[in-house]
Amino acid sequence: xxxxxxxxxxxxxxxxxxxxxxxxxxxxxxxxxxxxxxxxxxxxxxxxxxxxxxxxxxxxxxxxxxxxxxxxxxxxxxxxxxxxxxxxxxxxxxxxxxxxxxxxxxxxxxxxxxxxxxxxxxxxxxxxxxxxxxxxxxxxxxxxxxxxxxxxxxxxxxxxxxxxxxxxxxxxxxxxxxxxxxxxxxxxxxxxxxxxxxxxxxxxxxxxxxxxxxxxxxxxxxxxxxxxxxxxxxxxxxxxxxxxxxxxxxxxxxxxxxxxxxxxxxxxxxxxxxxxxxxxxxxxxxxxxxxxxxxxxxxxxxxxxxxxxxxxxxxxxxxxxxxxxxxxxxxxxxxxxxxxxxxxxxxxxxxxxxxxxxxxxxxxxxxxxxxxxxxxxxxxxxxxxxxxxxxxxxxxxxxxxxxxxxxxxxxxxxxxxxxxxxxxxxxxxxxxxxxxxxxxxxxxxxxxxxxxxxxxxxxxxxxxxxxxxxxxxxxxxxxxxxxxxxxxxxxxxxxxxxxxxxxxxxxxxxxxxxxxxxxxxxxxxxx
Amino acid sequence: xxxxxxxxxxxxxxxxxxxxxxxxxxxxxxxxxxxxxxxxxxxxxxxxxxxxxxxxxxxxxxxxxxxxxxxxxxxxxxxxxxxxxxxxxxxxxxxxxxxxxxxxxxxxxxxxxxxxxxxxxxxxxxxxxxxxxxxxxxxxxxxxxxxxxxxxxxxxxxxxxxxxxxxxxxxxxxxxxxxxxxxxxxxxxxxxxxxxxxxxxxxxxxxxxxxxxxxxxxxxxxxxxxxxxxxxxxxxxxxxxxxxxxxxxxxxxxxxxxxxxxxxxxxxxxxxxxxxxxxxx
Numbered sequence: 001x002x003x004x005x006x007x008x009x010x011x012x013x014x015x016x017x018x019x020x021x022x023x024x025x026x027x028x029x030x031x032x033x034x035x036x037x038x039x040x041x042x043x044x045x046x047x048x049x050x051x052x053x054x055x056x057x058x059x060x061x062x063x064x065x066x067x068x069x070x071x072x073x074x075x076x077x078x079x080x081x082x083x084x085x086x087x088x089x090x091x092x093x094x095x096x097x098x099x100x101x102x103x104x105x106x107x108x109x110x111x112x113x114x115x116x117x118x119x120x121x122x123x124x125x126x127x128x129x130x131x132x133x134x135x136x137x138x139x140x141x142x143x144x145x146x147x148x149x150x151x152x153x154x155x156x157x158x159x160x161x162x163x164x165x166x167x168x169x170x171x172x173x174x175x176x177x178x179x180x181x182x183x184x185x186x187x188x189x190x191x192x193x194x195x196x197x198x199x200x201x202x203x204x205x206x207x208x209x210x211x212x213x214x215x216x217x218x219x220x221x222x223x224x225x226x227x228x229x230x231x232x233x234x235x236x237x238x239x240x241x242x243x244x245x246x247x248x249x250x251x252x253x254x255x256x257x258x259x260x261x262x263x264x265x266x267x268x269x270x271x272x273x274x275x276x277x278x279x280x281x282x283x284x285x286x287x288x289x290x291x292x293x294x295x296x297x298x299x300x301x302x303x304x305x306x307x308x309x310x311x312x313x314x315x316x317x318x319x320x321x322x323x324x325x326x327x328x329x330x331x332x333x334x335x336x337x338x339x340x341x342x343x344x345x346x347x348x349x350x351x352x353x354x355x356x357x358x359x360x361x362x363x364x365x366x367x368x369x370x371x372x373x374x375x376x377x378x379x380x381x382x383x384x385x386x387x388x389x390x391x392x393x394x395x396x397x398x399x400x401x402x403x404x405x406x407x408x409x410x411x412x413x414x415x416x417x418x419x420x421x422x423x424x425x426x427x428x429x430x431x432x433x434x435x436x437x438x439x440x441x442x443x444x445x446x447x448x449x450x451x452x453x454x455x456x457x458x459x460x461x462x463x464x465x466x467x468x469x470x471x472x473x474x475x476x477x478x479x480x481x482x483x484x485x486x487x488x489x490x491x492x493x494x495x496x497x498x499x500x501x502x503x504x505x506x507x508x509x510x511x512x513x514x515x516x517x518x519x520x521x522x523x524x525x526x527x
Numbered sequence: 528x529x530x531x532x533x534x535x536x537x538x539x540x541x542x543x544x545x546x547x548x549x550x551x552x553x554x555x556x557x558x559x560x561x562x563x564x565x566x567x568x569x570x571x572x573x574x575x576x577x578x579x580x581x582x583x584x585x586x587x588x589x590x591x592x593x594x595x596x597x598x599x600x601x602x603x604x605x606x607x608x609x610x611x612x613x614x615x616x617x618x619x620x621x622x623x624x625x626x627x628x629x630x631x632x633x634x635x636x637x638x639x640x641x642x643x644x645x646x647x648x649x650x651x652x653x654x655x656x657x658x659x660x661x662x663x664x665x666x667x668x669x670x671x672x673x674x675x676x677x678x679x680x681x682x683x684x685x686x687x688x689x690x691x692x693x694x695x696x697x698x699x700x701x702x703x704x705x706x707x708x709x710x711x712x713x714x715x716x717x718x719x720x721x722x723x724x725x726x727x728x729x730x731x732x733x734x735x736x737x738x739x740x741x742x743x744x745x746x747x748x749x750x751x752x753x754x755x756x757x758x759x760x761x762x763x764x765x766x767x768x769x770x771x772x773x774x775x776x777x778x779x780x781x782x783x784x785x786x787x788x789x790x791x792x793x794x795x796x797x798x799x800x801x802x803x804x805x806x807x808x
Contacts, residue, residue, distance in 0.1 A: 017538060025538035107535045109604040112584075116542035123550040130554075155561040162553040172615050180607040184600070185533065214615045218622025225748065228560045230738030233626055237661025239741035241634035248622055522531055 024119070027111035028517060029096045034413075035118050036093030037406075041482075043085030043125065044399075048475050050078040055437075055471040057454050058464045071454035072140025077128060079143025080160070083260070084167045085125055087398045091263035092117070092174050094405055095202045097413060099178060101507035101515060102196045104187025104524045109180035110173075117174040124166035131156035131163075142452060144253065147234035147245040150223050157227065161220045168213040175206035175213075187506075189526035193287070196505040197280060200287050201266030204294045208255045208262075211298075216252035219245060243308050250301035258297045260394055262290060264361075264401030265332060268354045270505065271404045272336050275351035276343030277502035282335040289328035289335075296325045306374045307381045315374040322372035326365070333362055348500075349423030353404035356431050357397055364392025367442065382452075384463075385445025391438045403430070403481070410485070411499045412507055415514030416492030422484050429477035436470025530600040536591070541584040548577035585766075592783065593775060602782055609786040613793050616756070620797055623752065627745040627804065631655050635741065658740025667733040669746060671807040674725045678718050679802050682757075685714035686795050689764075689788055699778050701771070708768045711791070715761040722754050749805055756794045763787045 017025055026032060053074045057065050066074070096114065100107055108114045131138040136154025139145070145164075150157055182203045186195070222233040223245070232238025234245050273280045280286065302310060302318040310318075336358055347355070367389040371377050380386060403426075411417055444463040449456055456464065498508045507515065510524050551573030558566025591597065597605075638644065638660055639653025648660035656668040669675070688710045695703030726747075729735040737747045767787050770776065776784055 022538070024543050025540050027536050027538050106533045110608060111535050112539055112542060115539075116545060119543050119546045120549070123546045126550070127553060155557055158557040158560060159553070162557065166549060166553075172612075176608050176611045176615075179611055180604050183607055184603045210611050210615045211618050214619035215622040215625075218619055218626075222623075222626065222744075222748070225737075225744070230736070231744035231748065232659060232738075232740050233630075233744050235659070235661075236634070236638060237659055238744070239630060239635045239638065239657050239659025239662070240744065241629065241637075244626060244629045244634065247629065248625060251622075251625075518535075 025115070027107070027115055029100050029108045029111065029114060030413075030515065030517065032108075032114050032118050033093045033096030033098075036089045036096060036121075039118070039121055039125075040086050040088075040090035040093060043081050043089070045478070047078050047081035047086055048478065050074045050081065052471060052475050054078065055468040058456070059468040060465070061456050061458055061461055063455055066454070068454045069137065069140055072142075072452065073132070073138040075452050076140055076142055076145075077132075077138055080128065080163075081125070082394070083143065083256070084164075085121070085128075087260050087394065087402070088171065089118075089121060090402050091202075091205075091260075091267075091398075092171075092178075094198075094263065094267065094402075094409075095174075095178050098409065098507060099181055099199055099202060100185070101412075101511060101519050102199055102505050103182065103185060103190050104506055104510070104520050104526070105181060105185035106518065106520050108177050109185055110177045113173050114177050117170045117177065120166050120170040120173075124163040124170070127159045127163040127166070131159040134159065144246075144249055145220065145223065146249070147223060147226065147242045150245075151226050151234065158224065161224050164220045165217055168217045171209045171213045175209040178202055178206040179210070187520065187523035187526055190506075193284065194526075197269035197283065197286055197290075198263070198266035198505075201262040201269070201290055204290050205259050205262045208259050208294055208297065212252040212255045212259075215248060219248040219252065222248075243305070246305050246308060247302070250304045251298075253304065254301040255294070255297040257390075257393070258293055260398050261361075262293070264357070264398045265290065267401045267405040267408075268336065268357050270503075271350045271354040271408050272339050272358075274408070274500045274503040275348065275354070276340045276345055278339055278343040279504075280335070281338035281341075282331070285331055286335055289331040292328035293325060296321060296328070300325065303372055303374075303377070306377045319372055319374045323369060326369055329365055333358065333365075344502075348407075348420060349418070349427055350404045350408035350500075352424065352427040353400045353407065356427065357400040357404060360392055360400065360431075360435075361397035364389055364397055367392065380445060382450055383445035384441040384449045384451055387451050388438045388441035388445060391441075396434055396438070400430075403427075406485070408500070409507075410488060411495030412511075412513055412515055414489050414492070415495055416488045417495045417499065418484050418488040418492060422480065426477065426480050426484060429480065430474060433470045433473035433477055437467050437474055438470075440466045440470075530598045534591070534596050534598075534601050536587075539584075539587065541580050541587075544576060544580040545584075548573045548580055551576065589770070589775070589783075597780075602780075605782050605786065609782075609789060613789060616793065620749075620752070623745070623749050624800070624804070627749065630741040630745060635659070656742045658742050662740040664734060664739075666735045666739050666743075668742060669725070669729060669733070669735060669806060671802065674721050674728075675802055675806040678721055679798065681714050681718045681721075682795050682798050685711045685718070686792055688714065689791055693784065693788060696771075696776060696781055696784060697778050705768070705771055708764065708771060712761055712764050712768060715757060715764065715791075719754065719757055719761065722750070722757075746805060749801055753794065753797055753801055756797070760787070760791045760794050763790065 016022065023031060023035060053066060054071065057063070057071055096108065099105070128138070134154060134156045137156055139150065139153045139157040139160050141149045141153060141157070145160070182195070182199055186192075222231065225231040226234055232240040234240050234242045236242070269280055269286060300318055300322045302314060303322045306315055306318075345351070367385070371380060371386060371389055407418060407423055440463040444460050444467070447460065447463075449460045449463075495513050497511075497513045499513070500508070506524065511519055551569045553573075555566040555569030555571070555573060559570060635655060635657045636653045638648060639651045644651065651660035658666060688707045692704050692707035692711060695701065695707060735746070736743050764787055767784055770783070
């Protein structure tokens with residue numbers, strides 16, 4: 001069919017409001033990506049301050065700074081904000097910026113819905129913040145929002161439930177957009193198996209999101225009706241079951257872990273080949289491993305629930321299924337290592353963060369394997385060992401991959417280079433302090449320290465003091481990141497079109513730096 | 528031949544207006560739920576803003592569609608988008624079906640078979656339908672024959688009439704299109720009317736309420752969300768009918784019609800599942 005005639009459609013002829021309205025009404029995937037990334041960084045700071053309140057209280061045994069109820073509110077909001085406000089939007093930001101450029105598309109498939117996906121988020125965050133100022137404060141139920149505690153909370157819980165609904169809407173709309181963009185907007189010649197791996201990991205992540213976010217919405221809806229409308233989904237007296245909540249939640253919650261991890265894998269799979277100056281080793285196996293992880297993630301959820309009561313056969317099933325995930329994950333780790341093998345390696349900041357990711361995420365994966373064993377988990381359940389495990393995967397794995405991505409693509413986004421020396425400082429401070437924070441938590445957990453408790457016996461004092469020092473060090477180091485980014489944007493050196501020798505995806509090879517406002521009006525010609 | 532340009536729309540204020548509306552509705556709703564009736568103002572304001580936003584946003588899209596801005600390339604995007612949206616709806620219902628299966632297969636039988644049952648709930652039988660051991664009143668579960676069976680026939684027929692309407696559209700028989708589309712909406716409306724009557728009957732004659740233990744919870748939440756989706760579907764069909772009467776759509780360019788038809792069939796399939804596992808078995 002003929003080209004669509006559109007006199008107002010593209011380039012710089014149309015309606016382009018300036019100032020704040022540019023950002024509020026934008027349909028440009030790069031603007032929206034930028035909004036996502038800044039929003040996620042602000043949330044990362046807010047959630048980080050909450051983490052520091054937790055670590056401050058835990059610096060010494062006894063109750064010093066906050067009362068236990070506020071402590072519970074901090075752990076809850078720290079989890080919710082970091083998962084839904086910081087990590088997920090950060091990777092959606094990457095997806096927005098990069099996927100259209102990587103596949104040679106003009107923009108996202110649904111540019112207006114893209115705007116809505118973002119602009120729901122600040123309102124959801126506002127609801128979470130408002131909940132602190134309601135009678136009874138924010139919910140102190142933990143980010144998993146288990147019944148029956150959620151049924152007993154004040155109105156802050158209702159605000160949190162609706163915030164989760166909004167976050168879910170945002171994720172579903174964003175995911176449908178990403179899937180459609182990847183399936184329909186690839187340039188001619190950009191076959192599915194030629195896409196950069198980042199696009200593959202996001203395609204599969206988006207599928208996980210569309211499949212699981214509605215289930216979470218259902219779970220919190222049941223909580224809401226149990227609270228206000230007399231239903232008894234989670235009340236045994238009415239024939240319901242609090243454990244039902246846990247099953248539904250973790251049916252969402254375990255795929256959610258991979259929703260966070262897979263885009264991080266994607267970023268690392270772009271960064272490592274660029275600095276090894278070799279193509280990614282085992283591309284097809286990377287794609288199938290990603291799909292394998294996604295499929296397995298739907299049948300392992302009850303490993304979060306070994307201690308709530310389950311038939312032995314059930315425990316065995318979930319244990320074996322969980323351990324099986326180590327296979328595709330192992331494929332990925334070995335492929336990254338093989339990509340570096342005999343490469344011409346150089347260690348600029350993005351590569352440092354990617355290698356840091358590789359080591360520390362793998363460590364978090366190993367402790368996950370330990371926790372997958374039902375017999376062992378009964379001892380370790382809800383101890384600091386679990387806290388250490390998932391912070392290695394999320395606070396180190398996902399966050400380091402995010403940093404690797406920001407340093408890697410910052411030249412393309414802004415047209416400016418960051419300060420390499422300061423970037424290296426940022427990496428080394430981060431990697432040292434974060435390990436001080438979380439490595440010792442393994443020991444505290446093995447010794448039996450429970451999570452989500454503001455007080456502890458004297459015997460755990462040393463580990464907690466070390467951990468708190470590390471946490472404050474890590475928190476302060478992130479201000480350095482803010483400084484590096486802002487000074488790069490304002491006064492960084494001009495970046496060349498392709499600052500990284502080994503980078504080979506379309507945004508580096510087919511577009512100038514900084515990337516123009518509209519990348520590909522007409523699809524690029526690919527050989 | 529492949530289209531040269533993909534349509535990228537201009538900046539617009541509707542998304543932020545939608546978010547504001549949702550925010551107002553949520554704040555108002557939470558206040559109402561917690562006994563502060565002033566919340567109704569915010570809730571109502573939010574609904575009004577949301578409706579206005581939907582009107583304007585869909586209005587823009589319809590104008591663009593009729594103005595020929597969308598070609599076959601955009602059409603494929605809409606198809607993917609709608610398919611994945613329906614998939615997300617499937618998963619939403621899956622959560623509630625899961626709760627029903629859990630109650631029937633696990634929690635209710637367990638409450639009558641645990642070792643300490645004699646101390647906690649002496650005499651509780653654990654047979655479905657059950658409102659749980661702590662529920663003292665008598666209630667009558669909803670039977671499958673009668674209204675639910677009639678409703679099944681209504682919805683299935685509405686799927687058939689909708690397909691006839693689609694054939695009319697494809698073959699440029701606008702009279703057939705309008706007639707059968709109208710019939711589909713009528714069937715949907717009768718379904719909803721009967722559903723409302725059934726609820727009233729449950730509350731007044733059967734003592735079956737939303738608070739009737741886990742049976743009432745799953746019954747009303749599943750059928751209620753389904754009814755809500757039928758309502759949405761009927762509204763969408765009505766919009767499509769008005770568009771048809773205004774001469775919109777061509778025999779080869781009518782994805783809005785198909786999207787609503789997909790949605791209607793999805794609602795139909797959910798009803799079949801509901802009829803089998805909620806009403807019948």
